[in-house]
Amino acid sequence: MRKALILILMIIGATTGVSAYRLKVVASYPYIASIVENIGKDRIQVSALARGDYDPHVIIPKPSYIGKVRKADLLIINGAQLEIGWLPPILNQAANPDILPGSRGFLDLSKYVSLIDVPESISRAQGDIHPEGNPHYYLDPYNIPPLSKAIAAKLNELDPGNESFYNGNLEAFLGLFNQKLEHWNDQMIPLKGAEVIEYHKNNDYFIRRFEMNLVGTVEPLPGIPPTSRHIESLEKIIQTKNIRFIFHDVYHPIEASRHLSIKFGLKLILIPHDVGAVKETDTIYSLYDTIIRRMVQ
Numbered sequence: 001m002r003k004a005l006i007l008i009l010m011i012i013g014a015t016t017g018v019s020a021y022r023l024k025v026v027a028s029y030p031y032i033a034s035i036v037e038n039i040g041k042d043r044i045q046v047s048a049l050a051r052g053d054y055d056p057h058v059i060i061p062k063p064s065y066i067g068k069v070r071k072a073d074l075l076i077i078n079g080a081q082l083e084i085g086w087l088p089p090i091l092n093q094a095a096n097p098d099i100l101p102g103s104r105g106f107l108d109l110s111k112y113v114s115l116i117d118v119p120e121s122i123s124r125a126q127g128d129i130h131p132e133g134n135p136h137y138y139l140d141p142y143n144i145p146p147l148s149k150a151i152a153a154k155l156n157e158l159d160p161g162n163e164s165f166y167n168g169n170l171e172a173f174l175g176l177f178n179q180k181l182e183h184w185n186d187q188m189i190p191l192k193g194a195e196v197i198e199y200h201k202n203n204d205y206f207i208r209r210f211e212m213n214l215v216g217t218v219e220p221l222p223g224i225p226p227t228s229r230h231i232e233s234l235e236k237i238i239q240t241k242n243i244r245f246i247f248h249d250v251y252h253p254i255e256a257s258r259h260l261s262i263k264f265g266l267k268l269i270l271i272p273h274d275v276g277a278v279k280e281t282d283t284i285y286s287l288y289d290t291i292i293r294r295m296v297q
C-alpha cells in the first residue's frame with residue numbers, strides 16, 4: 001500500500017516536472033523580495049536582507065545575512081551604490097562565488113532604469129552619498145515593470161525549463177500592476193504642479209513622474225544633516241513659494257522637517273521608502289497605495 005502510494009507520488013512528480021529544489025534568492029531590500037515573490041512564487045525561496053524601516057544606505061548587518069548570502073543561488077540588488085555602505089563586507093564573508101557581481105547569480109536592477117542626478121564628477125568627498133546618481137529609482141512605480149521583467153529573465157536563465165511558469169506569473173503581475181499604475185496616475189492628477197520639499201532625495205523619481213515640483217531638500221546634500229545656515233536659506237525660499245508638502249522618511253530625525261512644517265503651516269507627510277517601512281506597506285502594491293493615500297487624503 002505504502003509502496004503504491006510512493007509510486008503514485010513519483011509518477012505525479014515526473015509528469016508535472018515538480019522538483020524538490022527551489023532556487024534560493026536573496027534580495028538586498030524588501031521591495032525587491034516582493035517583486036520576486038510575485039514572479040517566482042513557490043518555485044523559489046526568497047528573503048530580503050535589510051528591513052524596510054531601516055535607513056537603506058546604512059544597514060547594520062546581522063550575522064544571519066552572511067548565512068543567507070552564502071547559500072544563495074541568486075543575489076538581487078538595487079545598485080547605484082545604495083548598498084555600498086553595508087553589502088560588500090557581507091559578500092566577502094559569505095565567500096559565495098556564484099552570486100558575486102559579474103557572475104550569473106547576480107542581478108543589479110539599477111541597470112534596467114535610467115538614473116537621474118548622475119554627476120559629471122564624483123562628489124562623495126563632499127559627503128554626497130549618491131555618487132553615481134540618485135539610487136531611489138524604485139519609488140517611481142513606473143520603474144517596477146522593467147525590474148520585474150529583468151527578474152523574470154534571470155529566473156528563466158537560472159531555472160531553465162520553467163519558462164511558462166515564470167513568464168505566466170510575470171504576465172499576471174504586469175496585468176495587475178499596470179491597472180494599479182492607471183489608478184495611481186488618476187489619483188495624482190490633482191497634485192500636478194504642487195510644490196514640495198523633502199528631507200532626503202528619496203522621492204525625486206516619484207515627484208518627477210507625477211509632475212510635482214521639488215523646491216528644496218532639508219538635507220544640504222544627500223547624507224549630510226541640516227545645518228542652521230541651510231535651514232535659514234530654505235526658509236527664505238519657502239517664503240517665496242506656495243509649498244504644499246514636506247516629505248519626510250521613517251528613519252531620519254524629524255525635528256528640522258517638523259520645525260519647517262510648524263513655522264510655515266506646511267503638511268508634513270511620512271513617506272514609506274520601502275515595503276515594510278510602515279505597517280500597512282506589506283507588498284509592492286501597498287507601498288505605492290500608502291504613499292499616494294498619504295498625499296491625496
Ligand SMILES: [Zn+2]
Binds near residue numbers: 135200202
Ligand atoms: Zn539616498
